[in-house]
Amino acid sequence: MRIRRVVTTRAGGCSRAPYDSFNLGDAVGDDPDAVAANRARLARELGLTGERIAWMEQVHGRTVTVVDGPIDAPAEATDALVTAAPGMAVAALVADCVPVLLAEPEVGVVAAVHAGRVGARVGVVPAAVEAMRSLGARTSRIEVLLGPAICGACYEVPREMADDVATHLPGSACRSRRGTAGIDLRAGLWQQLAGIGVGKIGVDPRCTVEEETLFSYRRQGTTGRIAAVTWMEAT
Numbered sequence: 001m002r003i004r005r006v007v008t009t010r011a012g013g014c015s016r017a018p019y020d021s022f023n024l025g026d027a028v029g030d031d032p033d034a035v036a037a038n039r040a041r042l043a044r045e046l047g048l049t050g051e052r053i054a055w056m057e058q059v060h061g062r063t064v065t066v067v068d069g070p071i072d073a074p075a076e077a078t079d080a081l082v083t084a085a086p087g088m089a090v091a092a093l094v095a096d097c098v099p100v101l102l103a104e105p106e107v108g109v110v111a112a113v114h115a116g117r118v119g120a121r122v123g124v125v126p127a128a129v130e131a132m133r134s135l136g137a138r139t140s141r142i143e144v145l146l147g148p149a150i151c152g153a154c155y156e157v158p159r160e161m162a163d164d165v166a167t168h169l170p171g172s173a174c175r176s177r178r179g180t181a182g183i184d185l186r187a188g189l190w191q192q193l194a195g196i197g198v199g200k201i202g203v204d205p206r207c208t209v210e211e212e213t214l215f216s217y218r219r220q221g222t223t224g225r226i227a228a229v230t231w232m233e234a235t
Contacts, residue, residue: 001086002233003103003110006046007147007204008226009213013038015224023215023224025093026055026074030224046089046229053089053229054081060118064111064131080113080128084135087234091227095215096155096208098185099147099228100125104137110230117161120185121168126196139197147228148206148214152184153177155218 013022014037019030024042026035043050051070056078064080067090075081081090090112092099097116103109111128113119129139152174157165162181165188166173172188175181186203193201208216208226215224 001105001108003105003143004046004089004231004233005101005103005145006227006229007099008042008229010215010224010226011213013041018220018222019224022226024091024227025095025225027057028224029222042227042229046231048087048089048231052087052231053091054083055091055093056081056114058093058114060114060116062119062122062124062127064124064127066131066135079115079119079124080111080131082109082111082128082131082135083231084109086232089229089231091229093225093227094147094149094208095217095223095225096150098149098189099226100128100189101145101147101228101230102128102132102142103144103230103232104132104142105232106141107136107138108232109135109137110232112228112230115185115189117165117183117185120172120189121165123168125189125192129193129196129198140199142198143200144193144198144202145228146186146189146201146203148204148208148211148226149186150209150216150218151207152182152187154207154209155183155185156180157183 169188171191
């Protein structure tokens with residue numbers, strides 16, 4: 001089973017500033033027509049029809065939704081989508097949070113997860129792994145990409161917050177570039193995934209704050225969203 005993974009940038013769309021230009025988020029204040037056009041272009045470029053990309057209403061929780069086929073609207077109040085349907089893509093939208101793409105190619109199950117500080121703290125990624133297991137995936141065969149996100153050097157937070165997150169997500173506490181308390185979500189998620197036996201974990205090292213080709217809420221405030229998308233090619 002061939003697994004495909006794509007992470008977009010902010011270039012190549014039709015949204016105007018401050019969403020310029022390939023904004024794929026539909027709940028950030030952008031012109032809905034521009035977002036629809038950007039999503040249609042994404043589908044064309046991926047060789048998919050628009051209804052075969054599943055989006056979600058992300059709420060910084062740990063709810064997982066299993067998608068069996070095309071859905072008419074974003075999955076409500078969920079932060080992870082899982083599917084075993086070939087040719088059905090699942091997407092996570094981010095602008096500093098970690099997009100997590102998971103796949104078990106032997107049985108044919110993929111997932112897209114939106115893992116921000118709150119979601120990572122409450123265990124959205126292990127919840128997605130468990131949902132994949134319920135569809136026949138074996139943890140040791142799961143492959144993961146931790147996509148571009150705010151890095152620990154840029155994610156400066158109060159000490160109490162860093163300590164609290166590290167209690168639930170060991171390995172996430174770090175020092176920021178200024179020497180203050182920070183959170184490295186990808187480091188914590190890597191340790192969490194390795195600890196539950198995930199076989200292969202890759203990291204896109206780009207920092208959304210530092211890399212201006214990506215959207216960053218912390219850098220810009222009002223801004224767009226990039227998408228991390230995964231699917232199994234239909235044979």
